[in-house]
Amino acid sequence: MNNDETQITWNYHNGTKHPNGIFLMKPHFYDPALRPYPYKIYKTLKGIPLPNDKHSTLPAIKSISEFISQNKSNNLSDLQSLSHILYFSSGITKTINYAGLGEFEFRAASCTGALYHIEIYLVCRDILGLDAGVYHFDPKQMKLDQLRKGDFRSVLVNATADNFDVKHAPVILVYTDIFTRNSTKYRTREYRHAFWDCGTIIANTLAMCNSHHFRTKVIMGFVDDVVNSLLDLNQEKEVSLALIPIGKDISVFPEEPIEIEKLNLPTEPLSNYNYDDPEITKLHYASSLTSLRQVSSWRSKNSSIQSYDSSTKDDVLEPKLDEISVGTSIETVIVKRGSARKFSRKSISFQQLSTIIYYSTHGICMDFLQNYGDSIIDLYIIVNSVENLKSGIYYFNKKSNSLELLKEGIFRNEAMHLGLDQDLPGDGSVCIFFMTDLEKVLDKLGNRGYRAAQMEASIIGGRFYLAAYSQKVEATGLTFYDDEVTEFFSPHSKNKNTMFMIVLGKK
Ligand SMILES: Cc1cc2nc3c(=O)[nH]c(=O)nc-3n(C[C@H](O)[C@H](O)[C@H](O)COP(=O)(O)O)c2cc1C
Structure with missing residues (x-):
């Protein structure tokens, strides 16, 4: 399967249209009482507690719309600021008790069916309060689980074909999607929801970064397998969707290639729904980039498609x-x-x-x-x-x-x-x-x-x-x-x- 075989996208998109998309025709029943546990739990990793700092920064409307260039950006240099960004991106902001269903924890960003299938990882250099490493954000316990020790940013620089922003960021967030945690309710449409529910979280992340005056960029072009392997993901169940490099860093990090060992870290089951939807997998693989050459060439097509064609100003x-x-x-x-x-x-x-x-x-x-x-x-x-x-x-x-x-x-x-x-x-x-x-x-x-x-x-x-x-x-x-x-x-x-x-x- 190849990124240029776009019939695969059309099949998916048309097949998941409401009301008569062909992939929505099978009868399906979702019982909210059997909603999957909405947190990824690493069984053997000892977490690093995150400071719980909820202080206020910029006015909301300014944070949403600010543009911060590379040379004007602050450096993200401490765990406190990182924790602040993570909490307001995806932390638990309220708890509601529903009769018959129990307690639901709601999060900072909206999510279809409140199923919370998006996880956040981060790859960083040494910053104040946190050693260089690869980490998973656990919003339930407000902690970071360390998967790998050491500076692995060069793996992401490589996977993004030397993306300038990734290369100059002290911290890079990676957003992943656990398919079955959402497809349990929405079936094949899950792959649309992956981006919907990741996008709302990213909107929060970008606003929080702006409020700290950190440069960001949303990176959609990367070699999928390299990023997923760095995060030790079981790619049949969970995949990376986007990277966000944060802040600017003047320090140099190791350029030589790093060997990525498989970790196979044990986790609690990712979901209690185990049906791996073949249409989701098919489109995900067909939209995956497999080499640096492909990433560079994909990124070079970045001239936008505009439709500002109308002249009336009603x-x-x-x-x-x-x-x-x-x-x-x-x-x-x-x-x-x-x-x-x-x-x-x-x-x-x-x-x-x-x-x-x-x-x-x-x-x-x-x-x-x-x-x-x-x-x-x-x-x-x-x-x-x-x-x-x-x-x-x-x-x-x-x-x-x-x-x-x-x-x-x-x-x-x-x-x-x-x-x-x-x-x-x-x-x-x-x-x-x-x-x-x-x-x-x-x-x-x-x-x-x-x-x-x-x-x-x-x-x-x-x-x-x-x-x-x-x-x-x-x-x-x-x-x-x-x-x-x-x-x-x-x-x-x-x-x-x-x-x-x-x-x-x-x-
Ligand atoms: C892209 C998107 C589509 C949604 N579609 C519906 C919908 O069709 N009907 C509905 O009642 N709520 C819908 N919701 C709202 C979610 O159910 C809601 O975000 C979720 O329960 C979490 O609650 P919160 O947004 O109050 O935190 C949608 C949310 C998103 C982000």
Whole structure:
């Protein structure tokens, strides 16, 4: 299987479309009482406790949208800052007791079905309070499990074909996905959820790093097998999705190749659901990069695919930071964040909507995008009720920072239907669909482009969550009927596929 055989992505994407995707046809029952244990436990590793520092840093909205260049970055040099970033990326922020189901621990970022299938590893040099090594983050015990001792960053430098940011980072986070912890409920769609639920965590990580003034970049291009082997993953069950180098480091680390020994570290079972879905495995392997040459060539195709083609400027956004948003720290927002379970039909203001869109879409440093601000994602919006804005359907023109009215009207029933016949999108104020021209993306980036598009959409989606709560607006991610969304926004959205959906509104 090869990254250029993009029929494999099309088979997967079409086969997992709601409502009639061929891979969703088999009957399946999920019992929430049998939800897999949502933490990876290493049986034999003694953890290093993490300092529990929850102090506040920058205002949320600034943290979400800040751009930090390599030469302006601080150095990540202590365990305290690292712990702060990890906790607000994926730590436990609240516990709720549900009758019949027991206690559920909710985490810093949203996750489909609260199944928490994404784990975080890190590879670092010596920093204050932590020796160089390869570690797993355990959010349950707030500790790091050391898998390997010593500086292994050169393995990641190698695996990313000398990526500049990886080469200059003291700490590199690696996000992994345990398939069966989520496929137990969502079956073959799990591979979409992998990126959705990783993207929301990464949105938090990027915001936290910005608040510390650390440079970051999201790396999607790497030799999969090398990274997975470094983390000692059982690749049939758990795989790496993205790397994030953090901060800048002027010190030199060993360049000579390091032999990666197999560790086979014993863990508790990764999930109580053991069916390895062949369609997920097939797409994952078909989108894997297998050599440095392939990584370099993949990265060199990073000129973006833009669709800023429209010239009308119907409603120019009016982002504005009032005293409340300036005073609300990113930590407060992350702890407050939760997915709305019910919306009233009240309006949000045009200023709130403007601020949320403007700051969430500022740009993400990702290795497949040439320049900060480039994007392969377009936003299509149903406005149900926003003060001083006509109800209707819109396209967000990023270049002119405006909402282009495609059709005026009340579309609450349609929104409800498109969001899998749930009440939330009909009752919310605004529904946002993150779409991409998948054919163009796959032509350029091969199957790996599917991972890239899902990930970029989900990071922007995660930012929408944070920006919304910073503006006292509630939000929830949502699932959708794929082809009907494309049809609904057509002809403007012709050939575009939905990657992510979010609804904003008032409680
Ligand atoms: C991409 C995405 C899609 C989601 N889809 C739905 C959905 O279709 N219906 C729903 O009620 N909640 C949905 N959720 C919300 C999750 O159930 C929620 O994030 C999870 O229970 C964790 O709760 P929290 O976000 O409050 O921390 C979705 C969340 C995400 C990130």
